[in-house]
Amino acid sequence: MPASHRLLLLLLALGSVLLTALAAHHGFFWDAVLQASRHAQWYYDTRFTHLLVPEALDAGHPALFAAALAGVWRLFGQTLPAGHWAMLPLVLGTLWQVYCLVRRFVPRAWVGPAVLLLWLDATWLTQSTLVSSDVALLFCYLLVLNGLTARRPALTLAGSLPLVLLSTRGMILWAALALTAALLGWLDENPLRAARRRAVATARLLGRRLWPLLPALLLAGLWLALHYRLRGWVGYNARSQWSGNYELLGPLGIGRNVALIGWRLLDQGRLVLWLSGAAALLALWRGGWRPGPTTWRLLVLWLAPALALSGAMVWYANPIGHRYYLPVLLLFALLVAHLLSELPARRLARPLTGVALLGLLSGHFWVYPDHLANGWDATLAHWPYYRLRHRFIGWLDTRRIPLADVGSNFPNLYPLQQVDLNGDPRRFAPVDLRRNRYVLQSNTMNFGDAVLDSLQQQWPLLHEERVGQVYFRLYQRPAAAR
Incomplete structure (x- = not known):
């Protein structure tokens, strides 16, 4: 690892330590009150004698994160700082996974700017200061992604098993990873070879790619079956206080959700990131550049979770938060970093990168008037x-x-x-x-x-x-x- 990379990682790690110290006495915020604090207090008070939280608190999610938080309280005391400091290893682990992923897809000289483009996303920085299962979700997702792209089944297995027990969104992200593995396997085979040979070779390759994900699928199935056995439902309870979130929408509601997802992808300074990426792509295209294998692979990494998450959520009334798309947001930043690194002229690449970074930092100041919804758990402005x-x-x-x-x-x-x-x-x-x-x-x-x-x-x-x-x-x- 070059010294400049070590220095950057050290500075970002120290920045995360500082943010954790500043946030150590912050109370639970937004959905973390239910999915972290209330669930964890149930396990803490009952000394882990029950597998599921009471039905009044049960939103259908697996509760691995809450149980782990309760374990932290048992070891270090039921205090706010204990929970915040327990998140720091996950945050630093995510930093390492980001670095490993970036290093695999951009030239060495561009690793630093690319890591910053991912790390400075407003939604991620804010979530990294909360006691939130979304931090664990992102860490596990990136761990699996590094396992898939580096062809290291042990990493894929290690990340996918806890992923499906963190929340039902973790199960959706498992599907995104399976889709990613399948598409990467297809790209690794020459799509232009004879159909019969391609089909046989692709089937073998998909088997090698997907098998490390299968134990997590089995684990998720076992949990869902057990939950159904004990509660009589999975995913959705018509008698719960959240039942309205699972109402099916009509065409207008679905269209509104699609527009909302687009807003989430552009919000909090990411509009500038998109514009920088578009400018880089336009300059490259005019210069005769065409997408190579790395570009297609990064498109797969970005599109798979975007399609899986949107395909699962767009039909329902449940509000769609910025944090739901954390893997999508960071992987798009990686795609933009790749496009910027492909520019032959540094006099264009550097200004576009600087503008994108400033745009991301500005995301903490994107606060809308009272009658417009703000993603407060996705900005340090809160x-x-x-x-x-x-x-x-x-x-x-x-x-x-x-x-x-x-x-x-x-x-x-x-x-x-x-x-x-x-x-x-x-x-x-x-x-x-x-x-x-x-x-x-x-x-x-x-x-x-x-x-x-x-x-x-x-x-x-x-x-x-x-x-x-x-x-x-x-x-x-x-x-x-x-």
């Missing part, structure tokens, strides 16, 4: 949320206003213990403008347009604080409605 939330809870306590009298909304509806691990069972009330005496609203919370308009136009503003791009506002019920 960090003031933790400080402001604690300030407002203290402000309410000082004035002896019970939290039960204050309406709020996701992600601020869980008991304080489940967010902050502080032993406090209190919680905010669900927002109901007919009953709440007060409403705590923030641009980081999921307030509907009608409720937001009513608060801003009819309810007196009692207290407001803003840090960075995050604000918290406490409204009081109008006197006429008391």
Whole structure:
């Protein structure tokens, strides 16, 4: 490994250590409250005597991540820093997997810029500071991908087994990896050779590519069968509080999801990455360049998870988050890095790379107005949320206003213990403008347009604080409605 590569990896690793230290006392955020904290607390409190979480908490996901977090708490104490520091090995492992993948597909001189294009993605950087199963998903996915591209079955096996037990999305990503293996095998065979010889050779090659993935498929099948045996359903429970997320959509809803996926791919500075890649491709094409084997392989690596994830999610009402597409986002950055490295003129490649990196860094400042949804768990812009939330809870306590009298909304509806691990069972009330005496609203919370308009136009503003791009506002019920 060149000294410049070692230095870059060291600096990025130290940056991750610093981010972890700064985030060590941040509470659980967004979906991590349920899938990490609440599930882990169940295993922690019951001392792992139950395989499944209670049905009221069961969204159909395997709970390997939550069980592992509960194990960390048993060893190091049930504290926020214990969980955050336990994520660091996964983050650093992901950094190494990124480096190994980049090194395989771009020239040595371009490894550094390519690693930065992947690592500085706003969604990834933010997830790396959360206690989130998506960090483990990405690590396992890249580990398997390195195993497939390097033809190292042990890596493929080691990554795919935990992948399918992290969440149902891990099972979708298993399908993406199987598709990747099949397409890479097809590319490795000459598609122009005689059909009979090609079919036989391709079948043998696919067998060699796919067999390390098969134990994970068996493991996923066993888990699904066991879950069905114990609960009577898999993947979807019509009686659960999340049943609305699994409603099938009509053509308009599907079209909206397709547009939303496109927005996720362009959001948070990635529009600049796409434009840089398009400019590089245009310059290459005009110069007579045509895609070679490396380009086709990178297209396969990017398209397989994009198609698998979109094909599984586009039909349903479940909101599609930026983090769902983490493998897609990073692999597209790798494809762009490859195109930039193919440019013969450095005077064009360097500015395009610099612009792309600045665009990715700008992603933490892409915050939309109140009536447009923001992916707060995919931008470091959300960090003031933790400080402001604690300030407002203290402000309410000082004035002896019970939290039960204050309406709020996701992600601020869980008991304080489940967010902050502080032993406090209190919680905010669900927002109901007919009953709440007060409403705590923030641009980081999921307030509907009608409720937001009513608060801003009819309810007196009692207290407001803003840090960075995050604000918290406490409204009081109008006197006429008391």
